[in-house]
Amino acid sequence: MNKKIFMVLGIILVLIIACQKADDVVEEALVSFNKPKHFPEPIYNFSKNPVTTAGFKLGRKLFYDGQLSRDNSISCGSCHIAEHGFTHHGHDVSHGIDDKVGIRNSMPLFNLAWSNSFFWDGGVFHLDLFPIAPIENVVEMDEKLPNVLNKLRASTTYRKMFEEAFGSPEINSTIMFKAMSQFMVTLVSDNSKYDKVIRKEATFSEQELKGYQIFQANCNSCHKEPLFTDHSFRDNGIGENLAKDQGRWEISQLESDRLKFKVPTLRNLNATAPYMHDGRFRTLEAVIRHYTQEVQPTDNLDPILKKNMGIKLSDQEVSALMAFLTTLNDETFLKNTLFQEQ
Numbered sequence: 001m002n003k004k005i006f007m008v009l010g011i012i013l014v015l016i017i018a019c020q021k022a023d024d025v026v027e028e029a030l031v032s033f034n035k036p037k038h039f040p041e042p043i044y045n046f047s048k049n050p051v052t053t054a055g056f057k058l059g060r061k062l063f064y065d066g067q068l069s070r071d072n073s074i075s076c077g078s079c080h081i082a083e084h085g086f087t088h089h090g091h092d093v094s095h096g097i098d099d100k101v102g103i104r105n106s107m108p109l110f111n112l113a114w115s116n117s118f119f120w121d122g123g124v125f126h127l128d129l130f131p132i133a134p135i136e137n138v139v140e141m142d143e144k145l146p147n148v149l150n151k152l153r154a155s156t157t158y159r160k161m162f163e164e165a166f167g168s169p170e171i172n173s174t175i176m177f178k179a180m181s182q183f184m185v186t187l188v189s190d191n192s193k194y195d196k197v198i199r200k201e202a203t204f205s206e207q208e209l210k211g212y213q214i215f216q217a218n219c220n221s222c223h224k225e226p227l228f229t230d231h232s233f234r235d236n237g238i239g240e241n242l243a244k245d246q247g248r249w250e251i252s253q254l255e256s257d258r259l260k261f262k263v264p265t266l267r268n269l270n271a272t273a274p275y276m277h278d279g280r281f282r283t284l285e286a287v288i289r290h291y292t293q294e295v296q297p298t299d300n301l302d303p304i305l306k307k308n309m310g311i312k313l314s315d316q317e318v319s320a321l322m323a324f325l326t327t328l329n330d331e332t333f334l335k336n337t338l339f340q341e342q
């Protein structure tokens with residue numbers, strides 16, 4: 001009798017251990033960069049910084065660590081929330097350290113391996129150079145990089161994680177930023193209904209299909225599928241805001257770049273409101289109303305929108321377009337716990 005109980009307990013124990021092992025294996029297997037078949041070749045040079053599980057985990061820890069800010073209170077994750085497509089949901093412009101406000105809406109962080117420049121104005125051209133910008137920005141994290149490195153060096157956990165990821169416990173900004181890139185490039189959103197339709201695993205409803213055709217005729221020249229951006233800078237006629245943000249002009253100082261902003265992706269719009277570089281529109285209805293009725297004749301208004309002063313759509317066409325846009329929401333990505341703070 002006792003023997004049997006021991007045997008049963010033994011088997012249960014073995015099963016529990018096996019399950020835990022399997023869990024580990026699942027996570028190990030997930031942490032790699034896989035190009036979705038229907039996506040173009042990524043821009044990010046993986047040969048210079050291959051994604052490893054240890055590098056990803058280190059990058060994730062850094063991303064969610066308040067120590068990157070002056071008073072240890074603000075992490076990258078404070079303004080880039082995973083369940084909201086890594087935006088600062090509900091905030092028109094971002095709120096950083098000491099509750100200071102910036103002038104721009106936090107950007108979604110996914111499919112970054114295909115971007116050739118970063119920020120609404122493209123002011124940073126390489127992801128591995130990116131984290132210095134928010135760390136040293138006085139309204140975001142307001143910390144000096146040498147201080148951050150000293151805080152990390154004082155931690156045995158970090159020294160161990162750097163050793164596992166890069167083979168040496170030495171901590172410098174180059175490898176710190178590489179680890180953060182490994183986390184960020186792994187944030188791939190490729191499992192919306194749209195993706196399933198493209199992969200022939202699902203079909204659009206009649207309404208969604210109609211919306212897809214309207215999208216292709218009116219939006220796709222800038223919000224180019226399958227990433228839903230062509231990564232260019234354009235003026236979509238929303239006009240200057242109170243902060244007088246000039247967009248791409250701030251970087252290039254070219255008159256032809258005034259009020260041009262990066263074309264944002266349209267994936268996961270259910271999670272990333274409010275919209276535009278200054279978060280001026282709270283709803284998608286307001287965005288569509290802009291395109292159909294409120295486009296302003298700014299100097300650099302994109303020729304595509306200038307032709308008819310916007311995009312003329314009937315109410316039925318607007319409903320169909322909205323139905324299509326919901327097929328770009330990717331719950332697999334938004335709910336992926338691997339990308340959340342551990």
Ligand code: HEC
Pocket residue numbers: 063068074075076077078079080094095096097102104105106107108109112115117118119120121130131132134135139140141180
């Ligand atoms: C106080 C809020 C705030 C914090 C903290 C913050 N960000 Fe951001 N992030 C923003 C805003 C706002 C933008 C858009 C800024 C702009 O265009 O000038 C942005 C843009 C970005 C982009 C560009 C995305 C694209 O598609 O061009 C990346 C990448 C990014 N942040 C990563 C990070 C990382 C990494 C950290 C931590 C080191 C961080 N952010 C901390 C608010 C924040």
Ligand code: HEC
Pocket residue numbers: 215218219220221222223233234235236238261262263264265266269272274275276277278287291302304305311
């Ligand atoms: C001429 C290029 C162009 C066309 C055509 C265009 N857009 Fe845009 N779109 C942009 C630019 C540029 C922005 C960002 C503007 C800004 O923030 O100042 C934008 C922003 C958006 C946003 C806000 C996304 C966010 O995360 O903030 C949505 C939604 C959107 N567009 C939907 C559409 C739809 C739907 C269509 C077709 C009916 C369309 N756009 C046609 C260039 C375009």
